[in-house]
Amino acid sequence: MKQVRIPPTLREQTGGERELPAEGDTVRDLLEDLMGRFPALRAQIVEDGDLAPFVNVYVEGEDVRTLDGLETEVRPDATVILLPAMAGG
Amino acid sequence: MPSYRELLQHVRTEIDEVDATRARELIESGDPIVVDVREQAEWDEGRIPGAVHVPRGHLESRIERAAPDPTRRIVVYCSAGNRSAFAAKTLGELGYEDVSSLAGGFTDWKRNGFPVELQAGLDAPRRSRYSRHLLIPEVGEQGQLKLLDSKVLLIGAGGLGSPAALYLAAAGVGRLGVVDADVVDESNLQRQIVHSTERIGEPKVDSAKRTIEALNPDVQVVAYKERLTSENVERILADSWDVIVDGADNFPTRYLVNDASVWHGIPVVHGSIYRFEGQVTVFKPHEGPCYRCLFPTPPPPELAPSCAEGGVLGVLPGVIGSLQANEALKLALGIGEPLVGRLLLFDALSAEFDEMKLRRDPDCPVCGEHPTITDYVDYVEFCSGTREPA
Numbered sequence: 001m002k003q004v005r006i007p008p009t010l011r012e013q014t015g016g017e018r019e020l021p022a023e024g025d026t027v028r029d030l031l032e033d034l035m036g037r038f039p040a041l042r043a044q045i046v047e048d049g050d051l052a053p054f055v056n057v058y059v060e061g062e063d064v065r066t067l068d069g070l071e072t073e074v075r076p077d078a079t080v081i082l083l084p085a086m087a088g089g
Numbered sequence: 090m091p092s093y094r095e096l097l098q099h100v101r102t103e104i105d106e107v108d109a110t111r112a113r114e115l116i117e118s119g120d121p122i123v124v125d126v127r128e129q130a131e132w133d134e135g136r137i138p139g140a141v142h143v144p145r146g147h148l149e150s151r152i153e154r155a156a157p158d159p160t161r162r163i164v165v166y167c168s169a170g171n172r173s174a175f176a177a178k179t180l181g182e183l184g185y186e187d188v189s190s191l192a193g194g195f196t197d198w199k200r201n202g203f204p205v206e207l208q209a210g211l212d213a214p215r216r217s218r219y220s221r222h223l224l225i226p227e228v229g230e231q232g233q234l235k236l237l238d239s240k241v242l243l244i245g246a247g248g249l250g251s252p253a254a255l256y257l258a259a260a261g262v263g264r265l266g267v268v269d270a271d272v273v274d275e276s277n278l279q280r281q282i283v284h285s286t287e288r289i290g291e292p293k294v295d296s297a298k299r300t301i302e303a304l305n306p307d308v309q310v311v312a313y314k315e316r317l318t319s320e321n322v323e324r325i326l327a328d329s330w331d332v333i334v335d336g337a338d339n340f341p342t343r344y345l346v347n348d349a350s351v352w353h354g355i356p357v358v359h360g361s362i363y364r365f366e367g368q369v370t371v372f373k374p375h376e377g378p379c380y381r382c383l384f385p386t387p388p389p390p391e392l393a394p395s396c397a398e399g400g401v402l403g404v405l406p407g408v409i410g411s412l413q414a415n416e417a418l419k420l421a422l423g424i425g426e427p428l429v430g431r432l433l434l435f436d437a438l439s440a441e442f443d444e445m446k447l448r449r450d451p452d453c454p455v456c457g458e459h460p461t462i463t464d465y466v467d468y469v470e471f472c473s474g475t476r477e478p479a
Contacts, residue, residue, distance in 0.1 A: 005443075008364045008399075009392055018438070044392055054388035058445045066448055081443060083434070085384040086361040086368060087343060088396040089249045089336040089406070 002074055004030055007084040013040040022080075027057055028070035030080060045082065056083040097171055104177040106192040109201045112164055115189070121162035124155060126176045127195070129210075131168060137198060138206040142230075145172050148179055154226050159184045166191035166198070210234075215307070219261055227424045233261060237307060239421040242266040242330040244317060244346055246293040248396065248406030249336030249360045249413060251283035256414035257334075258301040258308045262421065265301060265308055266330060269293040270316040280403040317342050319465035322349045332417045333357045336410060338395055340387040341468035347372065347380035348465065351456045356420055356427075360413045362401055363394070367409035370432040370447060371416050374456060377429035382450040382457075389474040405437050 001021040006014050014020060015038070022030040035042045045055045050070065057064045058081045064072040074080060091099070107115065115121055116137070123140040125132055132142045141155045145167070156163055163185055167173040170192045177190040191198065199205060211219065211230055215237075222228040222236075241262050243250045246269040257265060271293050273284045281293075288296040294312035301310050313325055317337070326349060335346050335357050343359075350357045356373040359380065372379050387393065412433065419425040434443040454462045 008366050009388075009394065018436075052388075053386045054384055054392070056383065061443070061445050063446065063448065066446075079443070081434070081445070083368075083432075083445065085340070085388050085393060086363045086366070087338060087340045087387075087393055088361055088363045088399075088401060089245050089247055089338040 002030060002076065002078065002080065004034060005079065005081040007082050007086075009084045009086070010041065010044055010082065013044060014038045025073060026068075026070065027059065027064050027072045027074060027080065030074060031057075031070070054085055057081070058083055097174060100174050100178050104174060104181065105189045106170070106174070106177075107164070107189045108192050109197045109203060112166070112189070112191045112198070113201075113203055115162065115164055119162055121164045121187075121189075122156045124152070124163055124165045124176070125167070125195075126165060126172055127167050131195075133210040135195075135199075135205045135207045137166065137195065138204050140166075140206075145176055148176055149183065152180065152183065152185075156185070160186050162187040162189070164189050164191060166194050168194045169196055170194040215261075218305075218307075222260070228422060232422050232424070235423075236261045236418070236421055237263040239332070240264040240266070240328070240330045241417050241421065242268070242325070242328075242333045243336060244268050244333060244342065245336040245338060246281075246283060246297040247271075247277065247336060247338060248280045248362060248401065249410040250297070250334070251281045252407050252410035253334050253336060253360075253414045253417070254283050254297055254301060255304065256411060257417060258305045260414075260418055261305065261307050262418075263307065263309065264311065266311040266313065266325070266328060267294045267297050268313040268315065268317050268325060269297075270314060280401065280406050282407070317345060319345065319468065322465070326353050326355070330355055332420045334413050334417050335359045336406075336413070338397075340393065340472040343380060344387070344471060345465065345468045348455050348462065350374060351379050356429075358413045358416045358420070358428075360406075360409045362405050362409050363396060364399055365402055365405060365437040367405055367435045367437075368432055369409055369412045369416070369428060369435070371420070371428040373420075373427070373429045378447045378449045379453060379456040381455050382453045383432070383447055385450070385454070387472045390472075402437055405435075408435060408437070 003019045004022050022033045024030040060078050125136050125140040125142050126145040143151050143155050165173045165176045173190040177188045180188045219233045222233050246267050273288045273291050283300045284296045292314050294314045298310040298312050337343050351374045354374050359370050361368050419427050430447050432445045451458050
């Protein structure tokens with residue numbers, strides 16, 4: 001099980017948890033696992049089969065768009081963070 | 090017991106002395122460290138350009154900070170060449186290998202018509218007010234003068250703008266611009282600490298100006314009682330700001346701030362907050378990514394509730410806004426490593442920071458290699474969720 005950090009703006013769709021365990025070897029696997037359990041999440045992070053342009057995913061501090069996108073491998077101890085845009089000031 | 094004159098004569102035989110012409114040659118050719126050992130009042134009235142000030146009385150304790158490399162040449166001077174002779178002997182005893190004293194001192198230097206730096210120093214009240222800055226080598230008198238001469242524009246006098254404005258004002262940033270169209274509301278006071286109960290109903294920019302001026306009369310506050318728009322942004326930026334602190338509460342303003350800052354080459358210290366989480370980064374045009382490199386399009390409105398809709402822990406903007414002030418001060422002073430290309434994510438509940446790497450997008454429509462957005466757009470429409478993809 002790997003841990004995925006859920007941003008506060010997505011916690012309504014995921015039962016309020018700050019971090020969720022997920023199964024898989026790649027970012028795509030982990031997100032598919034989460035979206036399978038929390039179907040409302042899909043519309044919020046995926047667009048046309050790819051990451052929505054307003055969602056950033058970081059694996060070990062690196063934007064997956066600069067790695068292998070959704071196919072980026074996630075090591076067992078890696079931190080995966082969904083980073084949302086927030087406007088509040 | 091030897092007299093002062095005998096002692097001086099003896100010391101002179103033990104050190105190297107150079108006249109003003111030779112000193113100037115050395116300074117212009119070899120890049121020595123020039124150390125002025127006179128008193129503060131003498132230093133204030135003029136000095137050799139590029140000199141560092143280490144008063145004779147503090148020489149032993151402070152020279153290492155000014156001259157960490159004992160093999161580098163030092164030219165030391167005072168007013169007439171006597172105090173500097175003793176200083177040169179002391180420096181030799183401390184292990185400095187190549188020390189010369191300027192015979193005839195600053196008086197002779199001036200008599201030769203050589204260049205003199207006359208930049209005004211800090212007066213006594215400012216020396217006292219900013220004494221804790223003056224003690225830090227990375228700030229010091231030159232840094233404090235830089236701060237007093239710097240201009241920071243705050244977008245928003247709300248949760249983030251409040252602590253940022255207070256700390257920047259306390260630090261002596263000479264001019265603070267504040268852009269905000271709102272009036273102080275009771276619900277603001279849980280976190281917006283630049284305002285107070287008696288200011289309810291007052292325009293936020295006026296309230297902020299009163300608080301800042303009471304805190305530090307050195308700070309000139311320029312109040313813009315308006316919302317930043319495509320129509321007024323050029324007028325506001327014409328006041329030549331060094332740094333922008335973005336504490337806006339909506340996406341249209343954030344994209345507008347981004348585009349304007351890229352076109353004007355002004356670094357933006359970005360902060361944003363929601364509930365228990367905050368983000369801080371620095372968007373420095375063309376050196377690091379811009380806001381559009383990070384978020385090419387805003388999220389649909391239902392995915393991006395504001396603090397007015399979702400709430401925010403009162404102290405969170407205190408943490409994030411203070412970090413923004415920290416970054417703004419570093420940028421104004423030119424010290425440290427600003428958060429360029431790095432984003433700090435703070436979670437108040439777990440009290441954890443995460444750092445993420447941000448990279449420039451070569452295809453960025455604003456700061457990329459072939460920009461497609463070169464003028465202001467309708468930012469409200471762009472963020473409404475009904476737009477065409479950029």
